[in-house]
Amino acid sequence: MGAGRRVRDVAVEVGVPFKTVEKWWRDCGGVKPSVSNKPCRYRRLSIAERERIHAGMERGESIRQIARAIGRSPSTVLREIRANLKHQRYRPRKTRGKARTTPWNYSPHRAQIRADKRAARRCRIPKLVANECLRDEVQARLFLKHSPEQISDRLREDFPNDPEMWVSHETIYQAIYVQGRGELRRELAACLRTGRALRKPHRSGPKRQGRIKDMVLISERPAEVEDRAVPGHWEGDLITGKANQSAIGTLVERSTGFVMLLHLPDDHGALAVQDAMIDAMMSLPHQLRKTVTWDQGIEMAGHAAITLATDVPIYFCDPASPWQRGSNENTNGLLRQYFPKGTDLSGYHPDYLEYVANQLNDRPRKRLGWKTPKERLRELLSDPTNPHGVALAN
Numbered sequence: 001m002g003a004g005r006r007v008r009d010v011a012v013e014v015g016v017p018f019k020t021v022e023k024w025w026r027d028c029g030g031v032k033p034s035v036s037n038k039p040c041r042y043r044r045l046s047i048a049e050r051e052r053i054h055a056g057m058e059r060g061e062s063i064r065q066i067a068r069a070i071g072r073s074p075s076t077v078l079r080e081i082r083a084n085l086k087h088q089r090y091r092p093r094k095t096r097g098k099a100r101t102t103p104w105n106y107s108p109h110r111a112q113i114r115a116d117k118r119a120a121r122r123c124r125i126p127k128l129v130a131n132e133c134l135r136d137e138v139q140a141r142l143f144l145k146h147s148p149e150q151i152s153d154r155l156r157e158d159f160p161n162d163p164e165m166w167v168s169h170e171t172i173y174q175a176i177y178v179q180g181r182g183e184l185r186r187e188l189a190a191c192l193r194t195g196r197a198l199r200k201p202h203r204s205g206p207k208r209q210g211r212i213k214d215m216v217l218i219s220e221r222p223a224e225v226e227d228r229a230v231p232g233h234w235e236g237d238l239i240t241g242k243a244n245q246s247a248i249g250t251l252v253e254r255s256t257g258f259v260m261l262l263h264l265p266d267d268h269g270a271l272a273v274q275d276a277m278i279d280a281m282m283s284l285p286h287q288l289r290k291t292v293t294w295d296q297g298i299e300m301a302g303h304a305a306i307t308l309a310t311d312v313p314i315y316f317c318d319p320a321s322p323w324q325r326g327s328n329e330n331t332n333g334l335l336r337q338y339f340p341k342g343t344d345l346s347g348y349h350p351d352y353l354e355y356v357a358n359q360l361n362d363r364p365r366k367r368l369g370w371k372t373p374k375e376r377l378r379e380l381l382s383d384p385t386n387p388h389g390v391a392l393a394n
Helices: 007-014 018-029 047-058 063-070 074-084 106-124 132-143 149-158 167-177 185-193 270-282 301-309 322-335 350-361 373-381 387-392
Strands: 233-240 245-255 261-264 292-296 314-316
Touching: 007 018, 007 245, 018 387, 047 063, 047 074, 047 106, 063 074, 063 233, 074 106, 132 149, 149 167, 167 185, 233 322, 245 270, 245 322, 261 270, 261 350, 292 322, 301 314, 322 350, 350 373
Parallel strands: 233 292, 292 314
Antiparallel strands: 233 245, 245 261
């Protein structure tokens, strides 16, 4: 900026919005550069300039006369006087005839003290710098791949009587992405879901479609599935690896967000998915086996055999309608932190899949009141009316 480069060019090189560059440049005392490459000047009034304003007011000079004397804009001088006169109007004394005075109480030293206090409030130490315990807690949860929003609201649950341990999710994001602030280590950006070094808007890719014989569409699904009040309704899909040659099956319970992963080491065709689905569904108690919602992928061609073996009806979403499986789509995005796109998914051991599922089931969720899916499921299973609760909880 000091070399006279354009604001937008500097913003592209630094990787921040151009408005942010302008703000930083103003805060450090710079002015917008021109082609002449003139040196910038300090923008805030100094104590000497305030004393000159005070002297001009005593002599009855006009605002423009005072501004010319100190080399400032008349609006700058007027704002300075209005801010420190306690809403009293300044009127210069007449130079001809009988002089008229107006009471005023402008003090340059008092005005400088107020300006210094306002500057100190603007330059306060960030919370994650001042509070080492909070910083360590946030870093530890980021390493567990919790999102900043999950961390922010879970801290209020875990430390309800200690406001010093509360922090907003935007503060966490800025501590990671804004260079030079030093609150959190920059490599923690890799622990976020996107893993990006810069903040960018989310983009959704095209959805694979297919046709399956005798499928039942989502429009015929029971109405109780919609409100998530009744547990036992699941959403499923596949996440694929490099060149769609490998895949992992995902199942998400709509009421609690509980996740189960299907190990598909050899292939992810209809027969392999059918066997994995039967094994996963039969490991659940009867109360948690109500429905499954899937997209129209050809891997679910054996849905009739799955329903026959497990007594779980399978419903299919409309084409190109991923929002009809919102919980599963969200979970698939979370899983990409552990299974990046373009990798071979067939090499992951079943123990690692179980570890990843436990990680997701231990994440606090906003829609659960910042409880974890495992905690919410444990609450449901601890109900004495559920005869299968003890067995599954163990």
